[in-house]
Each structure stands twice: as structure tokens, then as C-alpha cells.
Amino acid sequence: MKDSCNRKQGTPSPCAACKLLRRRCTQDCVFAPYFPADEPHKFANVHRVFGASNINKMLQELPEHQRGDAVSSMVYEANARVRDPVYGCVGAISSLQQQIDLLQTQLALAQAEVVHLRVRQNASRSSSNNRSGFRQASPSNSGSPSSHIMAPSHGKAIFDVDMDSLW
């Protein structure tokens, strides 16, 4: 009781940043809210990539409500840089960009396939309603009569989509 009462209030364990930098963690420590003592690796990577004084400067320049986001961003960038020293988070961005390009190509092909099947379907309808119909205009390259318009066999090979369900 005597000892604990004599201890000054407000001297908690230093934050992860101050601990790593071996300095006193004051009450207004700019790092303390974002780098708690129980996550030491979080500051270690950021310090390695950006440097403590740069982090300090960036946080000081920001209004307090934006500092948490800035720290998350720096932690993300630093971790990416440690994982991939050459490209950092640009590596992740360009790999996602490649996925987008690939998916956009697939989407364009699927949309072209839909248009193609619709045209064939319309052509077969009008040619069965009207014998002098549009068989010439049909883009069908199978050369077969319009008896199996909906056969999705070649669509299935490229897209894992049931073309019938689009109608």
C-alpha cells in the first residue's frame, strides 16, 4: 500500500516507438495512441522504412482525426516494402491491375457472346415466323440450320457461366 501510493500516476509503460527508440514516453507522445506497447513489430517496420523522425513530422502536420488513417497507410506501405523490397505496395497494385485487365477481357468476351447468341436467337425466330427471314444476316458460323441455337457448348468452355440462365 505504501509503495503503490508513492508511485506517481501517469507513468505507464512506454509506447512501442519510445521503447524501440529508448526514450521517455511523455504524456503527449505523438506515437503513443497509434503504436501501443503490445504491438512492437508495428513500429519496427515503419521505423525501418520511413524513419522515426519522418513519421513524427508527418503526424505533427496532420490534424488528429487523420493521424490514425495515416498510420495505417504507413504501416501497410512499410510491411509491403519489407515483404517486397523492390516493388513494395506497387507490386500488389500492379498484380491487382493485371487481374482487373484479365477480368475486363473476360467480361468483354462474355458480353460479345451474349450479343452473338441474341442475334442468332432473333434470326431463328424471324426465320421460323417468316420463311424469307434473316438467315443470310445471321452471324452463325456453324453453317447448320437454326435448330440448336441455344447450345452453349462453346460458351461453357471459356466461361464458367450457364448461358441459359441469362435469359
Ligand SMILES: [Zn+2]
Ligand atoms: Zn511514446
